[in-house]
Amino acid sequence: MLRVSQLFIYPIKSLGGIALDTAQLTDRGLQHDRRWMLIDENNRFLSQREHAQMALFKIELEADSLKVTYTTDGSHINIPFTPQKQDLLDVTIWDDTCTGQLVSDVADAWFTVKLGIPARLVYMPDETHRATDPRYTTQGTIASFADAYPALLIGQASLDDLNKRLAEPLPMNRFRPNIVFEGGEPYSEDLMDHIRINGIDMYGVKLCARCIMTTIDQQTAIKYKEPLKTLARYRRKDNKILFGQNLAFNSTGMLNIGDEINVLSQHTEERFLIGDTTATSAV
Incomplete structure (x- = not known):
């Protein structure tokens, strides 16, 4: 079973995040994000x-x-x-x-x-x-000042798998997700197409390309080589390093830690498939 384990907002773009127990989903992302x-x-x-x-x-x-x-x-x-x-x-x-x-x-x-x-x-x-980009989202989908999409989803299992490959494990805040879930296989979020959380329909629209920002320690502002150095070895596709799934949605409601994530359909397009580490099942 997949369940929401963490919720985050980043009210001022590129500044620190806030962990929440419950969050209001608005027309352009989590409230205040x-x-x-x-x-x-x-x-x-x-x-x-x-x-x-x-x-x-x-x-x-x-x-x-x-x-x-x-x-x-x-x-x-x-x-x-x-x-x-x-x-x-x-x-x-x-x-x-x-x-x-x-x-x-x-x-x-x-x-x-x-x-x-x-x-x-x-x-x-x-x-x-x-x-948002009409190539990947339906008409009427909007975003806040986020880079491109209303929300970002990452599985805890994906970070755990990455950390097994690193000399020093990294916290989730390096990747600035909005929704983190527990359960499932590493990178199962890659294949999530249509999901439902607390009655809210969400859609995985594009894998998230990662940049140098993931190398910045969020407590000290010191830059390192990781995790991009390691991710590049097994999460590179079309010259982009991918980690996490961007989400879009067309309804509002409340999200809570502990909410079950129901996967209603999975992607089959080649752009969502990454090497041997991409999970074959999202449940």
Whole structure:
């Protein structure tokens, strides 16, 4: 039996994550997940890929705000859920451009000082509908400021298998999933096509290509060679290193730790098959 074992959100893109026991699924992902984003002077998103120190910002959910703590010096700032400014502007995430709303001058100044580079914080208002890639998702599927899709699913067995191949085991936070499940074989998520969790239908749409961000220790911001060095030996396909499955969905509801995952259909397309380690069964 497959069951949800962990739930995570990352309210400000590329900053620390928050573990939850229960999460509201919205039209663009888990509630609060990547609804905020830091941008540079050109309105382009900032990422740990170029600024590893972003890992050192930890986030807590409070009643009506995000509490962001910079662990290097212990200072913190509270970001109200409702932006204090009304200014809208076009922001860029990879090849996408969508509308973001500036949050506050105070937040901009604080992040600029802590990061040592010009930075502004933007929020994605409900009116912004950022479409996902139509090659892999149905019309009307939208995402937050996440890289490309509404959610990411990883099996605990997959990480356990990877860790057996590493000299030093890694925590799940290197891979920044939204939903982690226990049970099944390593990489069984690769083949999940249509799944149902707590009455919510979800669809595996694309295996997740991994980047240098997985090599950044989320506690120290130090970069290493792993896990990409090891993953490249057995999880490479079409010059991409793959780990985890991107999800899309067309309904909302609640997800809880302990929820059963029912696999209703599996992928048969070649793009979901990776070598000998791809599981032949998702149950």
